[in-house]
């Protein structure tokens with residue numbers, strides 16, 4: 001494949017429906033989704049993708065039942081503390097984007113553990129959007145920028161879209177390919193600033209079934225896109 005995107009992002013939707021359609025609990029769908037993510041992170045690294053961002057838990061997901069939120073938090077802890085070992089051995093570096101408020105201390109500890117364990121890894125970055133909202137990210141960045149303006153760390157004339165992006169949760173390249181599984185076509189408050197020129201891909205697949213061959217299909221779709229960034233095609 002000639003044209004590999006630097007930054008791929010995935011809205012991992014459809015775990016619940018995948019499970020209920022099989023007569024299983026929604027939790028079983030999340031568990032299967034976690035296995036899929038592990039496979040995809042390793043595959044992304046093998047493919048030469050530089051950054052894989054995934055939507056693991058939105059600020060609005062706290063509206064779900066306590067039972068489902070607790071199940072997800074416990075699943076995240078197990079993955080961050082133990083089950084990402086294969087991913088870590090592959091030299092993947094794990095980062096988190098999102099707010100720490102409202103998170104349980106054992107979840108924060110597990111996030112810090114995996115961040116520290118992988119801080120010197122030089123392979124693909126797995127950016128896990130966790131207690132994340134795209135509008136919240138822009139608000140939080142604006143507040144940080146406002147403080148730096150007030151303390152004269154930055155001058156008004158130096159503010160532009162590139163310097164603003166340094167105030168986001170992570171300093172990452174823009175998203176080239178944004179995939180949403182789960183048979184829906186919306187952004188759901190995911191990485192709004194970073195996806196301004198992203199190619200969008202909506203496979204007819206629930207996330208647990210979105211395996212390596214499905215990522216290959218997405219990469220093929222991307223390879224055939226003509227990206228103009230507002231320009232016109234030159235012959």
Ligand code: FPP
Pocket residue numbers: 012013014015016017018030031033034035037055056057058061075076079128182207
């Ligand atoms: C959306 O599907 C999925 C989530 C809210 C959770 C995503 C979590 C995982 C894939 C688990 C693994 C993650 C890590 C970081 C280990 P949904 O529940 O909204 O599905 P539905 O639309 O079919 O109900």
